Amino acid sequence: MGIRNIYKIVSNRELTRKTWVMILRGDTQAITTPGQFVNVAIPGKYLRRPISICDYSHERGEITLLYDVVGEGTLAMSRMKEGDEVDLLSGLGNGFSTTSVGTRPLLLGGGIGCAPLLNLGRALVRSGKSPIAILGYNTAADSFGMDRWFEEIGVEAFIATVDGSLGTKGFVTDVIRRFGIEGDYFHACGPMPMLRALCNGLDIPGEVSIESRMGCGFGACVCCSVETKDGVKRICKDGPVFRKEELIWK
Template sequence: MIRQQHMTVVSQKEIAHRIFELTVEGDLVNDMAAPGQFVHVRVADSYEPLLRRPISVASYDKEKRQFTMIYRAEGRGTNLLAEKKPGDGLDVLGPLGNGFPVEEAAKKAYLIGGGIGVPPLYELSKALNERGIETVHILGFESKDAVFYEAEFKSLGDTHIATVDGSHGTQGFVTHILNELPKDFDAYFSCGPTAMLEAVQWAYPEKKGFLSYEQRMGCGIGACFACVCRTTKSETDYIKVCSDGPVFQAGVVIS
């Protein structure tokens, strides 16, 4: 069920360079059904900026009626969102999209994230742990200053960090770590830049994989066609990342 609700900001803090953790409260949380879903947020009370911003759900707690978003403040909209304080209201539309199919993992899963694609993997890892699935996290960032939630992921399973400049963890990209890890898992889940998703698919062509795409969106509900991508299922067919995804099985989306 999708609903629009005026939610209340519980807390907000900067957890890495330009990376903010925002927790809000409201009944909308009760409708969240799967890790990997997202919300569409109106960042200001006025109509400027006009469009909402799509933000992934990093975690949710139905008992507390709260959920947490992690986002990068890099444009006018998200910089306005970063000014929100506890007690402020926030207009939220959601939950939106189809999340990760946790039932597809049998014993062990690799969770592979890059940059702002890391947040939805946190709730996913918690859900897999609850099902008794071993999780291994391979997370990539630009630099040490951009790393977040390392301790949180480590509490859920083996965690590997890559940074482009080598200031923390392994120097390079997540693929440099993947090349050194055993292939003793039955499914992988990944979210991040398109180039990273493509590299992950090439690394594990024989494995069952599910990818969450970061696409520019207008409406978030499949009406505006701003986030369409070609699909391998037909040369003429297109899919909408916001409503058909954002999670797709590996090999479905033509980047």
């Protein structure tokens, strides 16, 4: 078994004006925990593009990727067709912790950062915990329906939008305040200002998944290093998930 495998695209479709969902079939065995990512070879591009795993099933041999079209690489990815073959490095990164994280974990997502929380929610429910998902977007048009996916797996989901066009007006923290939601741990993924606000503002333990431009995705090039309280770490290999107390916010 290796981390590099060829997958077949089952579907690749637009969910919103910028967010797409790609379902791939192939060898998922390298994936061991929620919050890991894949590094996608894009035709015509030299470097791979790291995309977090939204969901996977070893039984079906399927991987679901959610991605925003933000540049040439992801634009090319959106043009791949059903039946095309894709070269992926899979099972990269450390992933979220799913044990000893309290009984009522909060899953806090911002935009495309909601993606890896779905599979995490599934794993937490399976291990008898009662997670609550709070999903933040800029505006209603950016919401890609993840609240419904969460509800399908038995996780209550709330939405916040910055402009108030859907759910609670404001940020995920406004939802927590408004509904008096009490969690005993948080798992977050989203833009850095959001993660900073959560690490500094929430007084429960937690962890965040951070994003970076990457060279290799498996720790060789050290293009994505970050200084932490435990020394220099590679986001791709030692992360992308870090405990809130590890991170240094400048």
